């Protein structure tokens with residue numbers, strides 16, 4: 001059983017609706033930490049971006065100008081049809097190029113990757129939709145909510161597996177599970193192995209950015225709620241993203257390598273080349289750059305979990321990679337949970353090197 005996030009999709013396409021059941025199970029049973037539930041996608045609970053628009057107008061606008069918004073067009077493009085023909089249909093495309101949902105969801109037109117692809121489906125009797133914005137009484141403002149109520153409300157949201165901005169591990173894992181393609185059949189059909197240059201800081205600072213919660217007119221450099229409530233500055237946020245992003249990238253590559261079909265271990269194989277080379281680069285960045293710039297026990301634990309695996313072109317140790325990925329996940333979660341107040345200022349030079357936004361951010 002491969003350890004990467006497994007997206008199993010059964011799709012039924014008709015002219016007006018896309019009815020999909022999507023099942024995601026995270027086989028890496030790392031110790032659960034508060035606020036770090038793994039991503040899950042239950043298509044029946046998807047409400048659709050139109051359900052968010054009333055309260056998140058600027059976030060909606062920003063999203064509608066991204067590539068994610070019209071991402072589903074890839075599925076039916078000429079190249080898409082070729083891949084689909086080779087893998088026997090478009091079912092497996094939906095998880096990455098759209099938001100699998102049932103007929104109850106509200107979308108204007110067909111949906112690409114949308115709010116609930118990243119923050120998890122919101123609906124259902126036990127979903128976070130009603131919970132997440134309930135300050136305790138009708139028309140109450142955020143500032144008036146009691147601290148005890150806020151703690152309870154956020155814990156209840158986290159229990160539904162909502163991915164909030166503060167949950168950097170789950171956020172990053174989710175981006176990487178789409179941006180690094182793990183499906184071997186797809187790769188054999190000629191599909192690209194994903195974005196080789198994907199890195200959290202540049203990719204989150206450009207067209208994706210929608211940090212409007214506190215002020216719908218200002219697209220803040222980092223989540224405005226985190227700044228207002230926890231005092232997390234944009235500088236600290238980026239340092240955290242740098243480390244978590246690199247550790248998660250390494251974890252996802254290791255998981256993919258562990259799950260590879262033995263025949264795929266041959267050198268010329270697209271997935272292996274992408275994952276093993278990428279894992280090696282991510283490891284070197286962690287060891288030679290990040291760990292030299294800061295002293296941190298969780299980063300050190302992550303490095304020692306992986307250091308005995310031969311990465312790059314000579315990779316073979318699939319069993320070792322599986323164990324290493326699981327240990328690394330524990331270290332990354334522990335880092336993320338403690339990073340808010342950690343001294344990470346030594347990373348600023350590395351952050352600055354990466355701070356080249358991918359696309360333009362939307363400003364009302």
Ligand code: HEC
Nearest residue numbers: 047051052054055115116119122132133142164165166225
């Ligand atoms: C009735 C208004 C309302 C609707 C509808 C609504 N939200 Fe929210 N949302 C809020 C408020 C208010 C907050 C700020 C909560 C806080 O202060 O913790 C918020 C916060 C959030 C956050 C940030 C949470 C965090 O802690 O980082 C996300 C993500 C979010 N909403 C996503 C959505 C999505 C996706 C939808 C649609 C499925 C949606 N919201 C629908 C009012 C709403």
Ligand code: HEC
Nearest residue numbers: 074075079080083084092093096178179181182192194195
């Ligand atoms: C694991 C996530 C994932 C799945 C599953 C997936 N894709 Fe993609 N797809 C991506 C990513 C990431 C890119 C961008 C890669 C790049 O540009 O280097 C992409 C790019 C594409 C492109 C544009 C680049 C090109 O090769 O022309 C097409 C077309 C495409 N995908 C079609 C499909 C089809 C059809 C399926 C299903 C048979 C599918 N994809 C399944 C993640 C995925």
Ligand code: HEC
Nearest residue numbers: 067071074095096097113117174175178203204208358359
């Ligand atoms: C459900 C799958 C999925 C998730 C989750 C996801 N993406 Fe994407 N994203 C894609 C695909 C597929 C493309 C490629 C679109 C194309 O080439 O048409 C893409 C494109 C992008 C682009 C535009 C790239 C360009 O060439 O301009 C950015 C930026 C981006 N993603 C950032 C992110 C970030 C940051 C996250 C996590 C916070 C994330 N994505 C999460 C599937 C996903």
Ligand code: HEC
Nearest residue numbers: 052056059060063114115118165211212213222223224225
């Ligand atoms: C590609 C993944 C992705 C999509 C799609 C997405 N978000 Fe987000 N969202 C994020 C990430 C990542 C952050 C934290 C950004 C950061 O750290 O700069 C975030 C932050 C937020 C916040 C907190 C902002 C703040 O100022 O505190 C809200 C609210 C939110 N998103 C709502 C939405 C809504 C509503 C939609 C759909 C219209 C949506 N998001 C679509 C990934 C996504």
